[in-house]
Amino acid sequence: MSLAARAIEEAGIPTVIVGSARDIVEHCGVPRFLFTDLPLGNPAGWPDRPDMQRDVVAMALRLLASAPGPRSTEVAPVTWKDDPGWRARYAHVDPEKMAKLRAEGEERRRRQAEAKALKDS
Amino acid sequence: MSDTTPTGYMERTRLYYRALGYGSDYVWAHHADAPFARLAKPLAESRIAFVSTSSPPDRSNRDDKGGRHVWSGPTDAPPDRLLTHDLAWDKETTHTRDRASFLPIEAAQSLAREGLIAGLTPSFHGIPTEYSHRKTIDVDAPELVRRLRDERSDGVLLFPI
CATH class of the missing domain: 1.20.5 (Single alpha-helices involved in coiled-coils or other helix-helix interfaces)
Incomplete structure (x- = not known):
């Protein structure tokens, strides 16, 4: 997906990647990245939480317009559920x-x- | 590991595939720089396209030899569910039964009604996650760009699962 974002941007269309594998996305190098520190599978927010999903999309859209230059990362203020140990599981x-x-x-x-x-x- | 330290997915994946018996580590794409384009219009006048790594429920993005291709679906009547089981994600911790948790079309439509953006493009798009960087760069990304241009997309949000 990071390679696709680079190709779209090279074609003149601005992009934001929204997701959680920060090390992989930043290793590739992308124009804009909204980091949602959630388990892989739900880049836009918890399942069945449209309020959270809406906040994430709004933040991504604002980053689309406001990023000062390439490799702009913002961190969305979202955390996973009360589930200690989720990070170690994947x-x-x-x-x-x-x-x-x-x-x-x-x-x-x-x-x-x-x-x-x-x-x- | 503390519960606030971001997960190191590259190291985790390397160790996992070594345990599965793979002889050589995956090499992730790496660039020191990145391209950059600006929105040509104000955000409120921009039409936004969404891109997912999921597949359609009828698997119509697959050819008869199992190859996966770029595909598109309608944003005014998006499927409730999309296929994700062939992708690597944390299947023990969460689920993808709520399509909006990985392709939040309704959230964008709600923000369009409030005037943050002009709206979504008529289609959302799917692009396969491929082992081969070359397949993505030479085949899938150009096809995706063609579809984005066809619908005059002003900006794109990509949601890798």
Whole structure:
């Protein structure tokens, strides 16, 4: 998505990325970024919270108009629910489940090889 | 890790894929600079386009070999649900059953009624998340730009899941 934002901006249309993987977006380098520090899946706010989603969109639109130059990041004043430990949960590597993860990886590589064979056919 | 330190997604992803047995780490796109364009009109006169990484419910963005393509849907009658299960997101912590939590069309329509923007463009757009930077740069991004220009989009908000 960050690469798409760069291409759109190069075509002369201003963009804002709204989302949470701040390190990945800023590593790519984008014109404008509104950081919503929420779990991956809900970049615009909690599910079923239209008030929060509206505040996030309004902030992104104002950033679209007001950013002084490229690589402008703003931090939206949103936090996740009362759910301690959510940050540690995504893509967690449990040392006691290494064999299970390895087996999942094998299955994933098998499916990827199948998909590639179909594409190349 | 404290609960206020932003998650390091690159490091987390590297460690996860190593645990899955992948031999080489993913290389994220990296640029020291970024392009920059300004709104050609005041915000209140601007028509805004929305872009998502999700797929349509009928999977019509996929060809018969499983390849995924840029797609568009109507902003005046957006689907209640969009497909997200093929993407990497925190499926243990949250859900995507509320489409507006990742493609908040109604929020923009409400702000347009109040005069913050002129409105949304007739279509929102979907762009696949691809492993290959080249596919995004050479194929998907140019197609997305073409669609944005067709509808005279003045500005774009992108919501990666």
